[in-house]
Amino acid sequence: MTQAIDEIGLDAWRAFITAHAAVIGAIETELAERNLIPLVWYDVLTVLSEVPGRRLRMGDLARRLVLTRSGATRLVDRLESAGLIARERAPEDRRGAAAVLTPRGAAALRKAWPVYAGGISRLFLAPLAPSEINLLATALARVRDHVDR
Amino acid sequence: MTQAIDEIGLDAWRAFITAHAAVIGAIETELAERNLIPLVWYDVLTVLSEVPGRRLRMGDLARRLVLTRSGATRLVDRLESAGLIARERAPEDRRGAAAVLTPRGAAALRKAWPVYAGGISRLFLAPLAPSEINLLATALARVRDHVDR
DNA sequence: GAAGATTGAAGCATCAATCTTT
DNA sequence: AAAGATTGATGCTTCAATCTTC
Numbered sequence: 466m467t468q469a470i471d472e473i474g475l476d477a478w479r480a481f482i483t484a485h486a487a488v489i490g491a492i493e494t495e496l497a498e499r500n501l502i503p504l505v506w507y508d509v510l511t512v513l514s515e516v517p518g519r520r521l522r523m524g525d526l527a528r529r530l531v532l533t534r535s536g537a538t539r540l541v542d543r544l545e546s547a548g549l550i551a552r553e554r555a556p557e558d559r560r561g562a563a564a565v566l567t568p569r570g571a572a573a574l575r576k577a578w579p580v581y582a583g584g585i586s587r588l589f590l591a592p593l594a595p596s597e598i599n600l601l602a603t604a605l606a607r608v609r610d611h612v613d614r
Numbered sequence: 615m616t617q618a619i620d621e622i623g624l625d626a627w628r629a630f631i632t633a634h635a636a637v638i639g640a641i642e643t644e645l646a647e648r649n650l651i652p653l654v655w656y657d658v659l660t661v662l663s664e665v666p667g668r669r670l671r672m673g674d675l676a677r678r679l680v681l682t683r684s685g686a687t688r689l690v691d692r693l694e695s696a697g698l699i700a701r702e703r704a705p706e707d708r709r710g711a712a713a714v715l716t717p718r719g720a721a722a723l724r725k726a727w728p729v730y731a732g733g734i735s736r737l738f739l740a741p742l743a744p745s746e747i748n749l750l751a752t753a754l755a756r757v758r759d760h761v762d763r
Numbered sequence: 764g765a766a767g768a769t770t771g772a773a774g775c776a777t778c779a780a781t782c783t784t785t
Numbered sequence: 786a787a788a789g790a791t792t793g794a795t796g797c798t799t800c801a802a803t804c805t806t807c
Contacts, residue, residue: 470739474734474739475734476751477739480750480755481738483758484754484755484757485630485634487758487761488761490680491761522767523767524768531639533799535770535800535801539798543796543797555767558767559807560768561767561768582618586623589626590619592757597749597753598622598623599626601630601750601753602626603629604749606633609632611737613636672790682777683789683791684777684779687790687792688791689775704789707784709783709790710784710789
């Protein structure tokens with residue numbers, strides 16, 4: 466116990482960790498109960514839907530989702546098997562492959578959004594005051610950028 | 615997009631998710647680089663160290679760590695192989711087993727704490743103002759309790 | 764040889780089935 | 786039959802090795 470952290474700092478840390486586990490777990494359960502796509506899939510499809518051409522090189526996708534390259538490969542494998550993504554060979558560099566959002570992928574995204582958004586609203590935002598939401602957004606973004614310095 | 619969440623609410627959510635991934639990932643990497651125990655192990659040992667007798671029934675341990683029973687079994691298996699925990703048959707109910715912290719487990723905990731605490735301070739608390747830390751602690755605890763309602 | 768991506772092997776988590784004791 | 790715990794099977798993630806193209 467040589468390191469000193471004041472009590473309130475440790476409380477904040479524990480609240481951060483446990484709140485994350487609780488909210489993510491609950492949303493994941495709700496999605497599964499309604500036979501919707503899991504959160505990781507949702508993340509992949511969202512990234513693709515927001516990018517020009519709805520396509521992204523595998524390496525870029527991995528970076529955006531904070532995954533390893535092989536992790537991205539396996540994840541895209543599963544989404545491809547489900548028909549939500551297609552793989553295309555990169556025309557400019559034949560080493561590269563790109564993941565492309567399919568219409569079925571876009572549809573799966575639209576279908577899952579209400580449940581996901583409902584979970585965020587009801588579980589995460591509802592117990593917070595507007596001023597707290599504002600502060601969380603700026604403070605936690607600062608933490609994230611600090612780590613990614 | 616039938617569900618309505620205001621922009622700032624979504625920003626707060628995304629900051630929450632990405633900050634968590636960034637901080638946890640960085641701390642986990644630091645612990646691994648110094649050949650210290652991973653975070654899950656740390657959690658197990660901490661719970662045991664804070665409980666009377668430094669022993670806990672498997673089911674109780676699972677509940678506290680938000681794990682399934684089988685998950686707890688496997689985790690304790692590994693910690694037992696490493697000599698940081700011992701399993702003892704419960705005397706009062708021979709169905710039950712208890713995990714007990716060993717001296718080596720307590721030592722591993724003490725050794726990892728400075729790095730863990732350092733990570734919390736430097737990565738999570740440092741970029742935050744004292745008032746923000748206070749608010750995070752109360753707001754996120756409220757979120758967690760709300761989900762566990 | 765280096766970069767992009769994939770694959771084999773190993774570790775970890777979870778569900779359902781099983782074993783033991785109540 | 787129910788509760789406590791473990792085990793088998795399966796899926797996911799990561800590291801290291803490999804293949805292809807630059």
